Amino acid sequence: xxxxxxxxxxxxxxxxxxEETIPFSKHTVAEFLDLIFSKYPALxxxxxxxxxxxxxxxxxxxxxxxxxxxxxPFSGG
Amino acid sequence: MHRYNRHIILSDVGxxxxxxxxxxxxxxxxxxxxxxxxxxxxxxxxxxxxxxxxFDSVEISNLQRQxxxxxxxxxxxxALAAKARLEDLNPTIHITAYPEALTQNNALLLFKDxxxxxxxxxxxxxRYLINDAALLTKKPIIYGAIYKFEGQVAVFNYKDxxxxxxxxxxxxDNMISNCSDxxxxxxxxxxxxxxxxNETLKIILNLGDTLNGKLLSYNAKNNQTYTVSIPKSDYSxxxxxxxxxxxxxxxxxxxIKQIDFEAAVQLNSVQFxxxxxxxxxxxxxxxxxxxxxxxxxxxxxxxxxxxANKVFICQSGNRSQRAIAFLEKLGYKxxxxxxxxxxxxxxxxxxxxxR
Numbered sequence: 001x002x003x004x005x006x007x008x009x010x011x012x013x014x015x016x017x018x019e020e021t022i023p024f025s026k027h028t029v030a031e032f033l034d035l036i037f038s039k040y041p042a043l044x045x046x047x048x049x050x051x052x053x054x055x056x057x058x059x060x061x062x063x064x065x066x067x068x069x070x071x072x073p074f075s076g077g
Numbered sequence: 078m079h080r081y082n083r084h085i086i087l088s089d090v091g092x093x094x095x096x097x098x099x100x101x102x103x104x105x106x107x108x109x110x111x112x113x114x115x116x117x118x119x120x121x122x123x124x125x126x127x128x129x130x131x132f133d134s135v136e137i138s139n140l141q142r143q144x145x146x147x148x149x150x151x152x153x154x155x156a157l158a159a160k161a162r163l164e165d166l167n168p169t170i171h172i173t174a175y176p177e178a179l180t181q182n183n184a185l186l187l188f189k190d191x192x193x194x195x196x197x198x199x200x201x202x203x204r205y206l207i208n209d210a211a212l213l214t215k216k217p218i219i220y221g222a223i224y225k226f227e228g229q230v231a232v233f234n235y236k237d238x239x240x241x242x243x244x245x246x247x248x249x250d251n252m253i254s255n256c257s258d259x260x261x262x263x264x265x266x267x268x269x270x271x272x273x274x275n276e277t278l279k280i281i282l283n284l285g286d287t288l289n290g291k292l293l294s295y296n297a298k299n300n301q302t303y304t305v306s307i308p309k310s311d312y313s314x315x316x317x318x319x320x321x322x323x324x325x326x327x328x329x330x331x332x333i334k335q336i337d338f339e340a341a342v343q344l345n346s347v348q349f350x351x352x353x354x355x356x357x358x359x360x361x362x363x364x365x366x367x368x369x370x371x372x373x374x375x376x377x378x379x380x381x382x383x384x385a386n387k388v389f390i391c392q393s394g395n396r397s398q399r400a401i402a403f404l405e406k407l408g409y410k411x412x413x414x415x416x417x418x419x420x421x422x423x424x425x426x427x428x429x430x431x432r
Contacts, residue, residue, distance in 0.1 A: 006303060008227060008294055008296075008303070009224040009225070009227050010224065018296065018298075018299070018301075047245065047249050049244060049245070049305075051305040054303070054304060054305050054306060055305065055306050055308075056244070056305060056306070056307055056308060069303060069305065071292070071294065071305065073201070073222070073244075073245045073249075074222035074223060074224040074227065074228070074229050075199065075200055075201045075204060075222055075224075076110075076199055076222060076223040076224055076259060076261060076266075077107050077109050077110055077111045077112070077196075077197050077198050077199035077200075077221070077222060077223060077266065
């Protein structure tokens with residue numbers, strides 16, 4: 001399926017876009033991250049959370065929704 | 078009550094709601110980009126007791142976004158300057174300024190005096206400190222954070238909801254962050270801080286739907302928002318663990334030694350440590366100078382000569398102070414901050430003649 005992937009903050013600076021569509025043929029969040037890391041190796045050592053359909057997920061979660069977001073911590077004030 | 082007429086005529090607020098606002102006690106940690114708009118709206122709304130804690134003082138580069146301050150506030154402590162401005166805005170409320178850093182030593186006692194804690198801090202360490210102290214004292218946190226053109230807002234630890242550690246369990250290794258010299262669109266903290274003030278009032282008034290256990294992300298470039306629910310984790314903390322933890326918050330217990338360029342080059346066995354990012358210019362053209370960007374200090378501080386006199390430098394003298402505060406906690410001694418940073422060095426005659 002085609003995933004609509006949203007990026008925020010420092011993550012969006014690395015991917016150079018705030019949103020893109022990525023074809024995905026596997027199953028889990030871990031497999032999705034492998035794909036993302038091969039596309040953007042600089043994300044490997046960055047801290048972020050993955051959300052699917054506006055819910056936080058962990059790496060074992062099955063991808064069932066077409067909308068994914070990568071959320072890094074912000075610290076500025 | 079004429080002052081609050083526009084609140085009172087709202088059927089969702091009324092006289093009863095305005096009294097709830099008057100009885101509320103709210104602590105704002107940080108009177109910076111986020112704290113200023115939060116304080117402005119909460120003082121105007123008539124929050125009966127406002128606490129403001131900030132150790133930092135006003136600099137001219139703050140005025141682009143920290144709207145409570147003016148030229149006359151430069152050099153003053155932010156908590157005290159904000160209190161003075163807010164007392165003119167609303168003299169009917171009680172405001173306490175704490176011109177000090179939030180630390181493990183004062184956080185719990187301070188939080189106990191308030192109903193709601195607002196996180197307007199500008200560094201990762203203080204955010205974890207606020208989170209854990211609020212868990213221990215059972216206070217809701219209205220969280221706000223910004224990065225360049227984007228911001229995050231959330232309500233944590235309210236009605237048994239998730240907290241910041243349910244989202245990001247542990248601080249990154251390099252938990253000293255580079256906030257003061259990362260750019261930010263001036264209006265962005267205004268927007269995010271105003272979101273925080275709104276969530277605070279809704280909690281006090283028990284009104285509408287809050288961002289409890291949810292993280293809202295806002296992008297000022299395209300006006301898009303994204304809200305994610307945060308499941309509650311089983312994280313908990315004891316008071317003993319809280320006191321044993323190393324939060325590494327910026328330290329101002331003892332003042333950091335300042336030095337100018339003339340005096341710095343006269344020091345015996347001196348090492349200059351430039352904590353700017355590697356691409357920042359102008360470069361510091363000196364012998365005995367190393368470059369360790371602030372965010373790499375945690376993993377790379379071994380490169381520093383422990384026995385030397387150490388002079389820390391950045392663009393304007395802010396990040397270098399954070400570096401010193403961090404290293405002093407690790408036991409480093411003989412650290413000096415190059416006052417005014419590289420901006421003052423490039424104007425120095427001795428420096429220019431030596432090149």
